[in-house]
Amino acid sequence: MAVPPFERFYVEHRDVVFGFLVRRVGRAQAEDAFQETFLRALRGWNTLRHGRHLRAWVLTIAARVVFDAAQGPPSNSLLQGDEEPVEDGRPAYAELAYLADELPPTERAAVVLRYGYDLPYAEIGAALGSSEEAARAAASSGVRRLRRKEGLR
Amino acid sequence: MTKVTSDLDARFRTAAADAGLLDAAYDLVETPLGTLLVAATEAGLCRISYDPEPDRELEQLGRLLGTRILRVAKPVDEARRQLDEYFDQRRTEFDLALDLRLSADFSRRVLEELARVPYGETTTYGRLAARAARPRAARAVGTVMNRNPIPIVLPCHRVVGSTGSLVGYGGGLERKEQLLRLEGVAL
Numbered sequence: 001m002a003v004p005p006f007e008r009f010y011v012e013h014r015d016v017v018f019g020f021l022v023r024r025v026g027r028a029q030a031e032d033a034f035q036e037t038f039l040r041a042l043r044g045w046n047t048l049r050h051g052r053h054l055r056a057w058v059l060t061i062a063a064r065v066v067f068d069a070a071q072g073p074p075s076n077s078l079l080q081g082d083e084e085p086v087e088d089g090r091p092a093y094a095e096l097a098y099l100a101d102e103l104p105p106t107e108r109a110a111v112v113l114r115y116g117y118d119l120p121y122a123e124i125g126a127a128l129g130s131s132e133e134a135a136r137a138a139a140s141s142g143v144r145r146l147r148r149k150e151g152l153r
Numbered sequence: 154m155t156k157v158t159s160d161l162d163a164r165f166r167t168a169a170a171d172a173g174l175l176d177a178a179y180d181l182v183e184t185p186l187g188t189l190l191v192a193a194t195e196a197g198l199c200r201i202s203y204d205p206e207p208d209r210e211l212e213q214l215g216r217l218l219g220t221r222i223l224r225v226a227k228p229v230d231e232a233r234r235q236l237d238e239y240f241d242q243r244r245t246e247f248d249l250a251l252d253l254r255l256s257a258d259f260s261r262r263v264l265e266e267l268a269r270v271p272y273g274e275t276t277t278y279g280r281l282a283a284r285a286a287r288p289r290a291a292r293a294v295g296t297v298m299n300r301n302p303i304p305i306v307l308p309c310h311r312v313v314g315s316t317g318s319l320v321g322y323g324g325g326l327e328r329k330e331q332l333l334r335l336e337g338v339a340l
Contacts, residue, residue, distance in 0.1 A: 005211035005222045006175075014162065019155035034157065035165045042174040045221050 001051040037062045053105030063117040107142030166225040176219030178228040197250030203324035245272035273336040
């Protein structure tokens with residue numbers, strides 16, 4: 001599946017992303033986060049190798065934007081993955097982020113949104129266009145896969 | 154579902170263009186000849202299409218220029234303004250940067266010659282071929298005209314057969330006639 005023109009991707013996902021952001025940070029801050037999310041998507045667009053799972057892709061960008069905004073500038077720790085592990089669990093997750101990169105996209109999004117950003121399953125399900133149960137199943141199968149991989153190393 | 158407001162939508166689109174993140178921007182422009190799809194890169198105007206089917210058009214532009222394509226009014230505003238003036242008979246020459254990278258060598262040379270054919274005058278395929286240093290290539294010039302990526306601004310409607318017949322037009326003969334009449338050419 002080829003990478004579509006950005007216009008088509010944007011029109012297809014703008015309302016889902018905006019709804020997700022409104023739920024996360026409220027309407028007032030959602031507008032800035034929305035713009036930032038799609039600008040990041042544009043910056044990363046040429047690294048896409050195919051046009052599958054774009055919804056999961058853009059939602060993980062949106063979650064990262066929310067996370068970065070909560071951290072305040074200039075922290076970009078999750079992107080860099082180079083911060084010391086601390087108690088709140090997120091930078092610790094960063095140590096595992098490279099593993100999540102190898103997961104199938106839906107599992108990856110579910111794992112990232114659940115363990116990277118602490119989203120409840122109901123919301124992950126809504127974001128991914130599936131149910132709470134499906135989100136839970138995707139996250140736990142992702143985690144099982146990660147454990148197997150980790151076991152192999 | 155929470156919908157994006159048109160204001161927020163427009164702000165994102167403009168920000169994307171201002172940040173220089175697009176391979177091309179496009180918009181739809183209303184004219185007496187119908188709706189046109191007008192596209193521009195950072196380098197200049199690259200495409201005007203009659204009767205656009207945006208989906209197909211975007212696929213094509215995406216293959217040729219890159220897929221970071223977004224509908225944004227601002228990068229196309231100057232072309233829109235000049236087209237409006239042209240159709241209002243307040244403008245006889247376009248003053249727009251053009252991006253002809255979609256055309257290969259010979260085509261580009263022919264299109265550059267075409268740009269010099271003045272408002273309200275016609276030339277022939279053969280004469281245009283001669284000016285592009287390929288006097289026997291009248292037929293090839295016809296093909297270039299037919300595939301002109303930027304009609305109206307690059308005035309392929311001013312190129313007619315050696316007998317004065319209109320021959321053909323990518324946007325349909327009726328439009329060629331309309332454009333020539335607008336420019337005061339007696340048909």
